[in-house]
Amino acid sequence: MSEATNLQEPESTVRALSINEVEEDEGNREIFLSVFVQQGQIGLSYYDSCDYTLHYMPDTMDNSDLHLLDRVIQELSPNFFITSAKQEQSLLEFIEKLGLEISKQRLLSAHIPSLPPTITESEKIPYLSSCIPLDSVLMMRSVGGLLKCLERRTVGLDMEDSSMGVPILQKDVVYIDKDTYSALQIFKSELHPSIFKLQLGEKEGLSLYDFLFLICFRQWFHRPTRDLNILKKRQEVIRFFTSPRNFADLNTLQSSLRNIKNISTLLHKMSLANPKVVVWQSLYKTVYNALCIRDTIRAMPQSIQLFSEISQNFTDDLFYIATYISKVVDFEGSVAENRFTVRPNVDPVIDEKKRRMMGLPDFLTDVARAELEKLDPRFSTCSIIYIPLIGFLLSVPRLPTMLDKQSFEIEGLDFMFLSKDQLHYRSARTKELDSMLGDLHCDTLGLFFLSSASVLQRSHCLYKVMSLCAELDCLIALAQASLDHGYCSPTLTSNHRLALIESRHPLLELCTPVFVSNTYISSETEGKVKVITGPNSSGKSIYLKQVGLIVFMALIGSDVPAKEAEIGLVDGIFSRIHSSLNHSTGDSLVLVDEFGKGTNTVDGLALLTASLNNWMRRGPQCPHLLMSTCFHSLIQLGLISNSPLLDLLTLETAIEGEELVFLYQVKNGICQSSCAANIATLAGISDDLVKRGVEV
Structure with missing residues (x-):
């Protein structure tokens, strides 16, 4: 390190103290979501009590099913939902009070610490206009309603400028509904196994998010993107750290990133009258390790965008904060006396x-x-x-x-x-x-307030540090997962082709000693509609989930479990027939597992046939469709029309004596038998019942 070498390295005891103290408020997080919908448009905003920030989404078109709003609620899981109700006169009068001008006035009168201290009332509107689109009428009404609700609940509202410019959803976000997240096991909730923690709610089960929990923001999982610039920015970092010659730097950065704390929480505690000693310790440790990260990154190729951003944004303000704290705060004395104490030679009077x-x-x-x-x-x-x-x-x-x-x-x-x-x-x-x-106490307290003010004046750089460190941490851990499990870097394109060569299920391969890899190729010339037939338990559902998970992983910038992969960026992953028929495009991926099996054979077969023919008639706008079915007559009776888009697949099986053996290998063809008797035997049904079933 260049500048940071003059700083005192934080002691290991600091971390032990900070784990419980600094992050104790995480479980008290509350999200207030305010929404206005009018003439097909939606405007919304939300307040996060965890980091005291206001977020907004400008007026945006939504469909009649309000899929966009559904997606926002999925992502945020708000504690409070604020909207208008046009039912009674009293409510109408209340809605009138949430008009645009009143909403603007509420925003102007809100306490915003990041405003320049010398700003006048007349200068507030131009300043806020540069941060928030005040001409988004619905969004501004939602902000007004939100501020009114927060005012009535006496929530301490501190809005940081750095977060106000971030929209909730971006236009390149890939659409995935809640059912698809659950079906693919991207998220999976289950009851907590401990009876003492049942009241705390559900825990994450075996899912992709659980597997990559230490790796990615939950936000990345909720916002898979088809923006090539974002994805390639992530890929170049992962590619750098998966190179063996960079393993030493990888380990150094991982060690430093473990000590980066939640800066929003730390700064909020710093602004209180008398924060605990652990807050000063955690802030110093965070800034010290941020300097270590900066010095390590500056020795790396600055052609990589994230490295360049870290080098530029980790400014000398960090060095000032670290030096100031190390020279002023007596950590040993503060811990011993359980209050802020000052080092010798700082203030002669003290x-x-x-x-x-x-x-x-x-x-x-x-x-x-x-x-x-x-x-x-x-x-x-x-x-x-x-x-x-x-x-x-x-x-x-x-x-x-x-x-x-x-x-x-x-x-x-x-x-x-x-x-x-x-x-x-x-x-x-x-x-x-x-x-x-x-x-002495008053003099020390005065120096404490002076120190807090000096640190908070430079807090703007700390928010950027937190954001970049979080992104770096995600990508380093994705690189580590790629190294540990033998993933490959997918080729991302804007064409309509998906090619996964010798791909594997990222979760199932963790649970079984041997996993059979399979290839999936979908394009207009290689068949975009894949219909898979085969006996129960032959691996049809696993194959569908495998394709969906790999495409999803590519859309968050991760390497994928395959020998080679080419991903034409999709705009949505669908698993429900209703949503996929109404909203899928030629760039969508549709996964249909055993559609129609819950109804009688004739109705199920008719619905399945109609849906398939509907998709294939779309031609170039036909989505990438991967469908499994036990309705073998769909093909045997020729119910679906011939199309160059159609490709028939099955999974290999073999008979050894009277025993059915699953080979789990996908191949072209049609399943001729459901092997129901063999499946029943494998399921543990008695031989007499199986024999009688065959006779019938």
């Missing part, structure tokens, strides 16, 4: 008072003896004590005759208070001590 305080006990004993000689002979003992913010006091035991306040009065002494049968007075000598020694 140092002198500390020096005097060190010899104070013996001195105060002498003063107490002198005071006792002046007291009423009824008092056999007394002491001189020091109380921060109050000063020096003479303390004497309460006599049996002292029953009320009037009897507490002693000539020459000013009564202060009674505590645990000890009377406390201010004497001429204690006043002299106050004048001579002063109040």
Whole structure:
């Protein structure tokens, strides 16, 4: 390190202290979502109590099913949902109060710490217009309603400029509904196994998110993107760290990233009247490790965009903050005294008072003896004590005759208070001590506020540090997963082709010693409609999920479990027939598993046939369709029309004696038999029942 080498490395005890203290508020997170919908458009905003920020989405077109709103609710899981209700006159009057101008006034009157301190009221509108599109009427109404709700709930509203410009959803976000997330096991909730934690809600089960939990933002999972610039930016970082020659740098950065704490939470605690010592420790440790990351990154190729951003945004303000804290805060003394204490040689006045305080006990004993000689002979003992913010006091035991306040009065002494049968007075000598020694605690507190203000003035750089460190942490861990599991870097294109060569299921291969890889290729010339037939338990559903998960992983920038992969960026992944028929395009991926099996054979077959023919008639706008079915008659009876888009697949099986063996290998062809008797035997059904079933 260049500059950071002059800083004192944080002790390991700092981390142990900070884990529980700094992140204790994470479980108290509340999200307030405010929504307005009108004439097919939606405007919304939300407030996050975890980092005290307001987020917004400008007016955006939504369909009649409000898929966009559904997606936002999925992603945010808001605690409070705020909207208008056109039912009663009283509610109509309330809605009128949420008009655009009132909403603007509420925003203008809100406390926004990031506003320049010298800004005037007339300058607020142009300033906020540069941050928020004030001409988005619906969005502004939603902000007004949100601020009104927060005002009534007396929520401390601190809005940071750095987050206000970030929309909730971007136009290149790939559409995936909640059912598809669940079907592909991208997210999977289950009851907590501990009976003592059942009241805390569900836990994440075996899912892609659980597998990559330490790797990705939850936001990345909710916002898979088809923006090639974003994906290639992520890929180049992963490619760098999967190179063996960069393993040392990988380990160095991982070690530093483990010590980066939630800066939003730290800065909020810093702004309070008297934050705990652990907050200062955690902030210093975070900034120190951010400097280590900066110095490591600056030795790497700056042609990689993320590395260049880190080098530029990790400014000398970080070095100033780290140096300032290390020179001012006495961590050992602060832990011992459980309050903010100052290092020697920072403030001569404080140092002198500390020096005097060190010899104070013996001195105060002498003063107490002198005071006792002046007291009423009824008092056999007394002491001189020091109380921060109050000063020096003479303390004497309460006599049996002292029953009320009037009897507490002693000539020459000013009564202060009674505590645990000890009377406390201010004497001429204690006043002299106050004048001579002063109040060390007040002086220290003043320096504390000065230090906090100095750090908070440079807080703007810390928010950028947190964002870039989080992104770097995600990509490093994705690179680590790629190395650990033998993933490949997919080729991302804007054409209509998906090609996964010798691909594997990213979750199932973790649970089985041997996994059979399979290839999937879909394009207008190689068949975009794949219909898979085969016996139950032959691997049809696994193959569908495997394709869906690999495409999803590519859309968050991850490497994928395959020998080779080419991903034509899709605009949505669908698993529900209704959604896929109405909203899929030629760039969508549709996964249909055993459609129609829940109804009678004729109806199920008819619906399946109609859906397939509908998709194939679209021609170039036919989505990438991967469908499994047990309706073998669909093909045998020729119910689906011939099309160059159609490709028939099955999974290989073999018979050894009377036993059915699954080979789990996908091949072209049609399944001729469902092998129901063999499947029943494998399921544990008695031989007599199986034999009778064959006879029938």
